Amino acid sequence: MKRLAERTGEAILEFLTWFGQVTRLAGEVVGSIVVGRVRPRLVLVQIVAIGFGSQLVVVIAGGFTGAVFAAQAYFKFSELGLGSATGPVVSLAMCRELGPVLAGLMVAGRVGAAMTAEISTMRVSEQIDALRSMGVDPVDYLVVPRAVAIVVSMPILVGEAIAVGILAADVLTVRGFGLPEAWFWNQLEAHTGVGDVAVGLIKGLVFGVLIVLIACRQGLTAEGGAVGVGRATTRAVVYASLAILISNLFLTLLLNYWFPLDALTFQ
Amino acid sequence: MSENAPTSPFISVSGLRKSFGAHEVLKGLDFQIAEGETTVVLGGSGAGKSVLLKHLNGLLHPDRGSVEVEGVDIASLSERALGDVRRRIGIVFQGGALFDSMTVGENVAFPLIEAGLRNVDSLRVKVSQALETVGLSGEEEKLPASLSGGMRKRAALARAIVARPKCLLYDEPTAELDPLLARTIIRLIRRLKEEFSLTSVVVTHDLEAMRAVADRVLFLKDGKVRFAGTPAELKDCGDPFVFEFLDAGGGRPPSESGR
Numbered sequence A: 001m002k003r004l005a006e007r008t009g010e011a012i013l014e015f016l017t018w019f020g021q022v023t024r025l026a027g028e029v030v031g032s033i034v035v036g037r038v039r040p041r042l043v044l045v046q047i048v049a050i051g052f053g054s055q056l057v058v059v060i061a062g063g064f065t066g067a068v069f070a071a072q073a074y075f076k077f078s079e080l081g082l083g084s085a086t087g088p089v090v091s092l093a094m095c096r097e098l099g100p101v102l103a104g105l106m107v108a109g110r111v112g113a114a115m116t117a118e119i120s121t122m123r124v125s126e127q128i129d130a131l132r133s134m135g136v137d138p139v140d141y142l143v144v145p146r147a148v149a150i151v152v153s154m155p156i157l158v159g160e161a162i163a164v165g166i167l168a169a170d171v172l173t174v175r176g177f178g179l180p181e182a183w184f185w186n187q188l189e190a191h192t193g194v195g196d197v198a199v200g201l202i203k204g205l206v207f208g209v210l211i212v213l214i215a216c217r218q219g220l221t222a223e224g225g226a227v228g229v230g231r232a233t234t235r236a237v238v239y240a241s242l243a244i245l246i247s248n249l250f251l252t253l254l255l256n257y258w259f260p261l262d263a264l265t266f267q
Numbered sequence B: 001m002s003e004n005a006p007t008s009p010f011i012s013v014s015g016l017r018k019s020f021g022a023h024e025v026l027k028g029l030d031f032q033i034a035e036g037e038t039t040v041v042l043g044g045s046g047a048g049k050s051v052l053l054k055h056l057n058g059l060l061h062p063d064r065g066s067v068e069v070e071g072v073d074i075a076s077l078s079e080r081a082l083g084d085v086r087r088r089i090g091i092v093f094q095g096g097a098l099f100d101s102m103t104v105g106e107n108v109a110f111p112l113i114e115a116g117l118r119n120v121d122s123l124r125v126k127v128s129q130a131l132e133t134v135g136l137s138g139e140e141e142k143l144p145a146s147l148s149g150g151m152r153k154r155a156a157l158a159r160a161i162v163a164r165p166k167c168l169l170y171d172e173p174t175a176e177l178d179p180l181l182a183r184t185i186i187r188l189i190r191r192l193k194e195e196f197s198l199t200s201v202v203v204t205h206d207l208e209a210m211r212a213v214a215d216r217v218l219f220l221k222d223g224k225v226r227f228a229g230t231p232a233e234l235k236d237c238g239d240p241f242v243f244e245f246l247d248a249g250g251g252r253p254p255s256e257s258g259r
Helices: A002-034 A040-079 A083-124 A127-133 A138-176 A181-191 A194-220 A225-258 B049-055 B079-088 B104-114 B120-133 B149-161 B179-196 B207-213 B231-235 B240-250
Strands: B009-020 B023-034 B038-043 B064-069 B089-092 B167-171 B199-203 B216-221 B224-229
Touching: A002 A138, A002 A194, A040 A083, A040 A138, A083 A127, A083 A138, A083 A181, A083 A194, A083 A225, A127 A138, A127 B079, A127 B089, A138 A181, A138 A194, A194 A225, B009 B049, B009 B199, B023 B049, B023 B064, B023 B199, B023 B216, B023 B224, B038 B049, B038 B207, B049 B167, B049 B199, B079 B089, B089 B149, B104 B120, B104 B149, B120 B149, B120 B179, B149 B179, B179 B199, B179 B207, B199 B207, B216 B231, B216 B240, B224 B231, B224 B240, B231 B240
Parallel strands: B038 B199, B038 B216, B089 B167, B167 B199
Antiparallel strands: B009 B023, B009 B064, B216 B224
């Protein structure tokens, strides 16, 4: 019993230390951006790596999830004579939840892992120390460009996931299952507002920042050669994915206050 | 060698202590490094040599004690304020620590660009001069991954000297190199000292390197200075542990000539 209490205490302490480090890194990034220590060339390189390079996976994830969600919704709704509800249900789900969460998880897996692997390799091979020894702050050089790039890229990636998800739903239900196109699009437009899209984009932006902070923190504190790099990378993806899923609940509750989800009413 | 008597210390360390967790690595070090001298820090694995080296340019901060560079205590400086100190003290890491994503030329140009040099022509000239000094002319376009261990060390040396620091720290410069390559690096360390009047600190357990470059020797054991003096004094210090180390490493105590 005592041992259990000790372990729980250690785990809590470890989490608080980790949380403190991530928060401190966030503060350093904001500080660097505020005083203008942003390197535009590195930001562009990262936008290409993070934003441009992630498009395919995000679009595929968004497309197939939109289609499969539409299929399930259509099967049940058409049974009840509510086939026209498929459009709004898919679009609201894609905008508010599936688009940002899927894009976030995909970017965490693809970009977060790459970031941690690169930075932790730099750390264990003393390249971070080499940067510092030349008077270059590793946060300015490695973290700030990635943070700025992901803030620019994530809303665009989420937008793409949402759009392709809805288009895939249209292809499957309208062209595949024969749902009248007007039903799908009219109801979708009637029940999807700017607020719904805003929720998705804001969530995507927050998830992006979480991914960069967690991935870079894991990389900058990695220790122990190749094993340390592997461990840091795995943890970065797991922690970033969990952070996305957990923060999503709170973001949903918070954002629903500013952008409330109206009840669906069909004419 | 030691006939050039030290005048003002370039680096002065006093009461330096450092722990990692419960393990105390440095247990109160006091020594000085004179300007223009080459100090070799000898000692076995785990003696705290590399940890000590990283305190000399502020990469690590002491738990207690002070490290003064040209009279300024760097232990209390912020990371940003340390930038100026670090530009005066270059470091060559054990594995080279070249940036993987950049070519050799970009690596060598990096300190100059960070120092504000933007003119492409003068960058090119300085980079090629630095590479020529270390015998790597024409290797600008190669990536670090395609270089041998010796070439990587020489490229790292070129990067460390390109911005003309006053002092150079070497972390195990001959480790993992074959004897011929090790000798090349040793010659280079001596040449750099003579050409640029560099103050140097060389961390090593390679006795041949010590004999060839040392003006002074600092022998560390278990985080403490076991011996400090000239190579000639080291030979006659009478410490059984030091003697055993020298005997095991070189088969004989260091020669007085140091070459």
